[in-house]
Amino acid sequence: MILTVTPNPSLDRTYEVPRLDRGEVLRATGDRMDPGGKGVNVSRAVAAAGHRTLAVLPLGGPAGDVVAGLLETEGISVAPVPVAGHTRSNISVAEPDGTLTKINAAGPELAPAEAASLIDTVRAHAAGADWIACCGSLPRGLAPAWYAELVARAHRAGGRIALDASGPPLVAALREHPDVVKPNAEELAQATGRPLTTVGDALRAASDVRDMGARAVLASLGADGQLLLDDSGAYFGSAAVAAVRSNVGAGDASLAGFLAAGGTGPDALAAAVAHGAAAVRLPGSVMPAPADLDPAAVTVTTDVPLDRVLKEPAT
Template identity: 40%
Template sequence: MILTVTPNPAIDWTVTTDTFAFDAVNVATESTREASGKGINVSVALRRNGVPTRALFPAGGGTGVFMREQLAGMGVDAVVVPSGAEVRTNITLRVPGHAGTKINEPGAPLGEDLAQRLIDAVRVVLSEALAASDGVTTLALCGSLPPGAPEGFHPALVRLGRELGAAVVVDASGEVLSRALAAGPGLVKPNVHELAAETGRELRTVGDVVDAAREVLTRGSGAVLASLGADGMVYVDAGHALHGWARDVRVLNTVGAGDASLAGFLAARDGGAEPAGCLASAILYASSAVGHTTTLFDVDPELRDRITVTDAPDTTRPLSEPAKG
């Protein structure tokens, strides 16, 4: 079972227009609202593809009710910790010819009391899951922290997961990622820009990414899963350095592709796959996701034949989207 924790959940409001102009009235051709936030997105993708999961997050008010009802309608088991505050709204503007423009609210403050109640809730849910499971139970800590969050929030959850015997995954960036690394998570999932920022390196080639990932291993993580956009993904642990990519993928919307890739990786690992199979699954999920206009997607099995994973990466291969630390 995979338990996702989203300390800063959101309602994703996606608005599509045929054209867009500032200082003018723009008419939407489509508008959708979805329960979201990185960990929630991961749980939704897992549930849609038959993988056991629970999504834990704080929420309150009418938007909290909306989140709970939406997830229930999708069959996602939600563990809602009452926050007394409305859930933020993130806006995505889709205009033909553009990948998507986002406007994200910061989220309701996460004070010491609520942070501790989230940690206590994770302990209860994770303990129950571990007691009922004869396989790997994963704790995935996903997304940004809202204002006021204690600096020790992620390290405390990483240590809790390790203490209880769960496989701990962190999908975060900046200082949140740095602090979590010191507690020793089993896997971190930065994108190429987050990896560059974490290591202070300039990443221009696949080899640069592999080297930066190896540096992150020395800082406490057991493995690194790095997403490179159109250049695929790299997975590095003590015994592997893998590069995978897909070809001829239709791209309609890149929002949520990183969450989809993590879901794919965890789904395969939950099923007992080796790292190469997990990486291929991550790319399959991400490639399926970008072909949809919202974050809701089903895996497209026809994409499997377009995915390549190698354990001998071409370290000189240039990145189409280099990153500076």
């Protein structure tokens, strides 16, 4: 069972348009509404793969009620933490070439008692979890060290932590040695303070993040593939994708695949790549089911292409 923690969940509305023309009235060719937030997406992908998951998240207002209902419709157990503020609503506009324009709201500010209740709820349900995945931005009211406190408490209770965060919350949590962190190229660059232009740069940055405290690093490099760096060595995984429909939640699907496959080693990396490649072929933030995966298209190797220039360099 994989328990997910999403401190700043959302209700996500995605519109597909022929072209985004600023200042014009646009007619959507498709639209969908999904529960959102990185941890929420991990739970959705885990459930789609047929595994048990529990989503812990603060919810408030009408949007919070809709998020809870959508999750339950997908067969996901929810442990809501009631908050006075309203769960945020986000909007994404997707174009046929894969270009995605996102408008993310800030979300509610959590009171100290609500922040404490969120940690207490995680602790109350952590005993039965194989992994605890802590994912996404922190809402107003939570200090940058909030994730670090959660990692420390989970480790004292014998739990394994996967962390997908960025900026100061990531750096602060590294001191508590999360079992695996899942940064993208931009987050690697931010954490290490230097730009990434090649896969080799990303590998060196991942090594630096391990030196900062992470026990393993699963790095998403977008269309260039994924890196896994742990005690057994470095691995590079990739899969060709003919057409990208939406990249919303692709990294979250990758993390779900990685954890559902055991959360360690090249086989788990292969599962992560397969889930990420499947997710970008689906609309909105739809999470892939087993039928959407193409494991045969995935390549995992210890021969990391160090000199390959990243399609999307990070600074």
